[in-house]
Amino acid sequence: MRMVAEADEDLVEIVLLSLEVSLSAVAIAAVIGMPLGAWLTMYRFPGRRVVIALLNSFMGMPPVVLGLVVYLLLSRAGPLGQYGLLFTPQAMVFAQTLLVLPIIAALTRQTLDDLHRDYDEQFRSYRIGPLPGTFILIREGRYSLATALLAGFGRASAEVGAVMIVGGNINHVTRVMTTTIAMETSKGDFSLALGLGIVLLTIVISINALVLLLQSREKLA
Amino acid sequence: MDKRNLKLVPGRNPGESPDPVPGTDSAAVSSASLAMPGTSRAAAILPLELVDVGLVSGDAALLKEINLAFGGDRTSVILGPNGAGKTLLLRICHGLLSPTTGKVRWRDPDLAMHPAAQGMVFQKPVVLRRSVEDNIRFALKACRVERALHAGCLAHALEASGLGPLAGRRAMHLSGGERQRLSLARCLAVQHRVLFLDEPTAHLDPAATRRVEEMIALIHEDGTRVIMVTHDIGQARRLADEIVFMHRGEVLESGPATDFFARPGTAEAAAYLRGDLIW
Amino acid sequence: MKRPCAGICRVAAVIFLLAAGAWTSAQERFITVASTTSTENSGLFDVLLPRFREQTGIGVRVVAVGTGKAIRMASSGDADVLLVHHRPSEEKFVAEGHGVERLDVMYNDFVIVGPDADPADVAGRGVSAALGNIAAAGAVFASRGDESGTHRKERALWKAAGVEPAGAWYRETGSGMGATLNVASGIGGYALTDRATWLKFANKGDLEILVEGDAVLFNQYGVILVSPERHAHVKAADGQAFIDWLTSDPGQEAIDAYRLEGRQAFFANAARR
Numbered sequence: 001m002r003m004v005a006e007a008d009e010d011l012v013e014i015v016l017l018s019l020e021v022s023l024s025a026v027a028i029a030a031v032i033g034m035p036l037g038a039w040l041t042m043y044r045f046p047g048r049r050v051v052i053a054l055l056n057s058f059m060g061m062p063p064v065v066l067g068l069v070v071y072l073l074l075s076r077a078g079p080l081g082q083y084g085l086l087f088t089p090q091a092m093v094f095a096q097t098l099l100v101l102p103i104i105a106a107l108t109r110q111t112l113d114d115l116h117r118d119y120d121e122q123f124r125s126y127r128i129g130p131l132p133g134t135f136i137l138i139r140e141g142r143y144s145l146a147t148a149l150l151a152g153f154g155r156a157s158a159e160v161g162a163v164m165i166v167g168g169n170i171n172h173v174t175r176v177m178t179t180t181i182a183m184e185t186s187k188g189d190f191s192l193a194l195g196l197g198i199v200l201l202t203i204v205i206s207i208n209a210l211v212l213l214l215q216s217r218e219k220l221a
Numbered sequence: 222m223d224k225r226n227l228k229l230v231p232g233r234n235p236g237e238s239p240d241p242v243p244g245t246d247s248a249a250v251s252s253a254s255l256a257m258p259g260t261s262r263a264a265a266i267l268p269l270e271l272v273d274v275g276l277v278s279g280d281a282a283l284l285k286e287i288n289l290a291f292g293g294d295r296t297s298v299i300l301g302p303n304g305a306g307k308t309l310l311l312r313i314c315h316g317l318l319s320p321t322t323g324k325v326r327w328r329d330p331d332l333a334m335h336p337a338a339q340g341m342v343f344q345k346p347v348v349l350r351r352s353v354e355d356n357i358r359f360a361l362k363a364c365r366v367e368r369a370l371h372a373g374c375l376a377h378a379l380e381a382s383g384l385g386p387l388a389g390r391r392a393m394h395l396s397g398g399e400r401q402r403l404s405l406a407r408c409l410a411v412q413h414r415v416l417f418l419d420e421p422t423a424h425l426d427p428a429a430t431r432r433v434e435e436m437i438a439l440i441h442e443d444g445t446r447v448i449m450v451t452h453d454i455g456q457a458r459r460l461a462d463e464i465v466f467m468h469r470g471e472v473l474e475s476g477p478a479t480d481f482f483a484r485p486g487t488a489e490a491a492a493y494l495r496g497d498l499i500w
Numbered sequence: 501m502k503r504p505c506a507g508i509c510r511v512a513a514v515i516f517l518l519a520a521g522a523w524t525s526a527q528e529r530f531i532t533v534a535s536t537t538s539t540e541n542s543g544l545f546d547v548l549l550p551r552f553r554e555q556t557g558i559g560v561r562v563v564a565v566g567t568g569k570a571i572r573m574a575s576s577g578d579a580d581v582l583l584v585h586h587r588p589s590e591e592k593f594v595a596e597g598h599g600v601e602r603l604d605v606m607y608n609d610f611v612i613v614g615p616d617a618d619p620a621d622v623a624g625r626g627v628s629a630a631l632g633n634i635a636a637a638g639a640v641f642a643s644r645g646d647e648s649g650t651h652r653k654e655r656a657l658w659k660a661a662g663v664e665p666a667g668a669w670y671r672e673t674g675s676g677m678g679a680t681l682n683v684a685s686g687i688g689g690y691a692l693t694d695r696a697t698w699l700k701f702a703n704k705g706d707l708e709i710l711v712e713g714d715a716v717l718f719n720q721y722g723v724i725l726v727s728p729e730r731h732a733h734v735k736a737a738d739g740q741a742f743i744d745w746l747t748s749d750p751g752q753e754a755i756d757a758y759r760l761e762g763r764q765a766f767f768a769n770a771a772r773r
Contacts, residue, residue, distance in 0.1 A: 118347060119347060119349075121312075121317055121341070121343060121347070122341075122343065122347040124316075124317055125315060125317065125336075125340060125341040126336045126360070126363040126364060127334065127335075127336040128336075128363060136349075140349060140350050218350075219393075220391060
């Protein structure tokens with residue numbers, strides 16, 4: 001507890017890096033995943049159900065497995081090795097983006113699908129095309145979509161498997177909250193690990209409080 | 222409420238002279254006898270003709286060789302038991318469904334496809350997650366009604382629907398009856414040339430049903446051609462000028478309501494009116 | 501009416517701006533060193549690296565894994581310099597052409613720790629005798645089991661003692677030194693550990709050093725530049741600068757001066773050049 005209160009520079013650096021990595025990952029995943037989810041809602045094509053089933057399964061992808069795949073991709077011996085991204089924050093963002101992309105895409109699709117069912121005929125009655133219709137659905141589902149982003153952020157900030165493998169837990173470069181907790185625990189230094197655990201828990205609880213708030217706002221809307 | 226705005230709603234008659242529409246001129250919008258034959262704004266796009274319309278899904282023929290014409294400015298009710306294909310026919314008329322065979326012809330197809338030209342009210346009211354007022358504004362915008370007219374149209378719709386006191390209320394907090402009135406208020410605001418209604422009172426209690434029926438009558442008086450589907454014989458008696466009776470995907474009768482109710486021309490219609498199970 | 505997506509666009513823009521700040525720091529000059537958890541956990545790098553950076557302007561990023569994984573990492577070109585402690589593996593690495601040259605840097609020693617009650621009666625004995633007693637008593641022994649330098653050393657010691665470690669008493673954790681010590685501490689078992697990790701380890705419980713000072717417990721660290729011929733992107737000049745500094749007088753003195761819990765943890769022994 002004292003460690004948290006004293007909040008030395010290193011600790012602040014670690015917390016900030018964690019937030020930056022996870023927020024970036026969520027932002028990128030949102031930019032790709034939300035249009036993907038919307039596209040899956042609005043356009044029917046052969047294999048659509050397979051894509052949806054795959055997305056839903058990837059929501060439960062174990063971070064370590066994903067970490068390993070990204071490691072092999074980014075390693076100098078791997079297909080993306082020439083960019084030298086392994087053991088950088090970018091690598092961690094890349095891995096976490098892949099981790100939360102299915103969550104955001106699948107939840108977006110689910111939200112918009114439900115709304116689409118309600119509004120499709122009315123929009124077609126107004127001769128509103130699929131693209132403008134999508135924007136209206138996004139506005140209608142904004143609270144649920146924000147919840148999807150928060151779910152993605154919660155998952156990204158709490159995972160350790162992927163960032164440990166592709167980031168390497170390098171001091172001052174790729175050391176984030178979860179990898180520090182793992183490392184400090186292995187050193188038997190439980191106090192710092194516990195301190196960071198409390199910070200992480202606070203973040204996760206705040207996210208859930210925000211989700212509850214959004215849900216009550218949605219009921220009022 | 223600025224009623225003078227209501228005279229100038231060319232969004233309903235683009236391409237025509239923006240002459241005042243007599244039907245909306247009077248302060249007593251809610252009083253009867255406002256509909257003036259020949260001045261209906263529906264005239265520009267009607268008649269709507271269905272020629273040999275058929276709809277097949279898999280092996281099932283859902284609609285068979287339907288030939289109908291909707292003209293004039295009277296209220297048509299499509300009546301029939303569940304499964305007769307009434308709702309499908311309505312959706313084909315409105316363009317939400319394409320028939321497998323046959324044609325749907327409007328007098329002015331381009332004008333008819335304008336979102337303000339024809340509207341539809343669904344069995345389950347569709348409202349957006351925003352206030353009553355904003356729902357109506359959304360409809361005005363979606364139907365591309367001229368922005369300068371929005372305030373007047375909105376005020377008219379709120380007053381005529383009786384939703385004025387609820388204008389700021391979130392639509393999701395309305396009762397089922399209030400939601401359906403909101404759906405109709407949107408149509409009042411836009412003043413479609415033709416309005417399709419698909420069993421708009423199916424989920425409502427008698428009091429709410431009555432208020433919705435009053436609004437439908439009002440919309441008709443406002444100069445909109447109403448075509449509605451119901452299986453409620455009483456409602457058909459109250460609202461219909463013309464009846465189209467459907468059974469098993471076929472139109473068995475169509476004609477003036479008074480004739481239909483007095484002397485049904487088919488055994489099925491007679492049985493349906495008696496309340497018997499029909500085959 | 502405002503544009504429906506305006507709010508979402510604004511939020512996205514703010515997040516991107518936040519994210520952009522993260523990468524500015526990533527543009528510095530640096531090398532990547534593959535090393536072992538024991539060196540990283542000892543805290544030695546926290547003293548050495550800032551000093552090296554001060555003198556040369558080169559940042560050093562240490563990825564701390566087991567010796568086996570560190571060598572594999574370097575073999576696939578994911579590090580510039582390798583700093584580990586298992587001489588046979590290091591020489592094999594150089595012989596296979598992955599590394600340029602292996603140089604001694606420093607040493608410390610391994611110790612065997614165990615519960616102070618010492619159920620297998622190993623305190624003060626030689627390593628072979630101690631391991632023999634542990635096996636004979638079936639006392640719990642926590643092994644790294646992760647192909648790290650420590651694990652390889654431990655297997656060599658069992659072999660020298662003439663014991664094949666197997667059975668319910670022999671627990672392979674498959675994880676780092678600290679995690680393995682946590683296990684030993686948790687179940688009151690014995691374990692082989694490098695002294696630096698032990699000194700820094702905070703969850704000792706009733707564990708204490710029972711065997712130390714045996715000549716076979718010597719733990720030599722070596723440093724190798726990953727071959728730029730094999731991996732063209734290796735930062736050879738900066739990596740060599742780091743190796744030169746580590747084996748030079750300032751580097752060697754810094755190693756000797758490092759104190760852990762008041763004790764010298766590493767002993768510099770690079771060949772004078």
